[in-house]
Amino acid sequence: MYTSIDSGAFVTTTPHPLADLMRESSKADHEDAENSSFIADLMSGGLSLDHYCALLAQYAHLYTALESSAAILRSQQRFTQLLDPRLDRSALILADLDLLGGTPAEQSPAIVKYVSRIHQVTAEAPHRYLAHHYVRYLGDLSGGxxxxxxxxxxxxxxxxxxxxxxxxxxxxxxxxxxxxxxxxNQLRLNPQHTAELLDEVRLAFGFNKALFHELAEGTVSTPESTAKRAAPVLAEVDVA
Ligand code: HEM
Structure with missing residues (x-):
């Protein structure tokens, strides 16, 4: 159950747990992302594996950036309790893309900005990087x-x-x-860093929404035909 929180005022006056603040202050952004036409159509079966491959091809760039930043921060002994290397996805995304008969693609305009932002905050404000880690990986472990x-x-x-x-x-x-x-919750960020992290969570959702918008508009090319898909890929095997 979500309750409404004015996060800006909240962080300076109460010891509300950071994870709750992150979820509450981005609830509307989550709903927007979940209800974006590309994701909704993909989920409802109205698109195709080619569209999914177009998403994966962009995710390959995104996760490569997320994971190279995580490696840098781990090497600096920062946030190591969160930056679990078992979360790494980029190699798996590329393998899936290949199995599905998709092809890697150039970075879309939205992904260029998203990746650039991840590199920037990693270098300049590492606490903001955690927003990008949270939005993708906790999302992958949930709606994913x-x-x-x-x-x-x-x-x-x-x-x-x-x-x-x-x-x-x-x-x-x-x-x-x-x-x-x-x-x-154990990070004990100061109020300014907390506010910046919450701000970055909303930016991170915005980058995702921009990507979904591009994919919905067809401004990101979908990889060509499904012809080379191999039979085992289409096997009925449970995911969960
Ligand atoms: C495909 C549509 C989606 C569905 C059905 C969905 C569903 C969910 C559900 C059920 C949870 C709660 C999980 C829990 O309490 O353990 C959740 C959490 C989350 N989702 Fe989504 N989601 C979707 C799309 C997205 C997208 C596109 C993003 C990011 C761009 C995202 C990011 C997150 C995050 C960060 C959380 C963690 C919230 C928290 O507990 O702090 N989700 N999602």
């Missing part, structure tokens, strides 16, 4: 699991081609997400 199931049910993608959403190496996802939130 539903998306994977829909890709299987609606488009026949098999488990082997949905490896990007397979986080079984983490164990059960709920305790993992609870621990992630607890690690956020």
């Amino acid at each position: 699991q539903i998306l994977a199931r829909k890709m299987q049910q609606n488009y026949g993608a098999g488990a082997a081609a949905l490896s990007a959403w397979d986080f079984s190496a983490l164990g059960k996802l709920k305790p993992y997400k609870d621990q992630y939130r607890e690690s956020l």
Whole structure:
């Protein structure tokens, strides 16, 4: 159950847990992202695996940036309790893309800006990087699991081609997400950094929305035909 919080005023006056602030202050952004036409159409079966591949091709760039930044921050001993290398997805995304018969693509305009922002905050304001980590990975551990199931049910993608959403190496996802939130709460950021992190969470959702918008408008090319898809990729295998 969500309650409404004016995050700007809240952080300076109460010890509200950071993870709650991040979720509450971005609730409307989450709904927008979830209801964006590209995601809604993809989830409802109204698109195709080619559209999913177009998304994956852009995610490959996004996760490469997220993961190179995480490696830099880990090497600086920053936020190591959150930056779990088992979350890394870029190699899996590229493998899935290949199995699905998709092809890598140039960075779309939205992804150019998104990736550039990730590199910038990593260098200049590392606490802001955590917003990008949270929005993608906690999203992948939540709605991402539903998306994977829909890709299987609606488009026949098999488990082997949905490896990007397979986080079984983490164990059960709920305790993992609870621990992630607890690690956020333990950060004890000062009020300014807290406000900046909350601001960055909303920016991160905005980058995602911009990407979904591009994909919906068809301004990002979808990889060509499904012809080279291999039979095992279309096998009926449970994802979760
Ligand atoms: C495909 C449509 C989506 C569905 C059905 C969905 C569903 C959900 C659900 C059920 C949760 C709650 C999980 C829990 O309490 O453990 C959640 C959390 C989350 N989702 Fe989504 N989601 C979707 C899309 C997205 C997108 C596109 C993003 C990011 C761009 C995103 C980011 C997040 C984040 C960061 C959380 C964690 C919230 C928190 O507990 O702090 N989701 N999502």
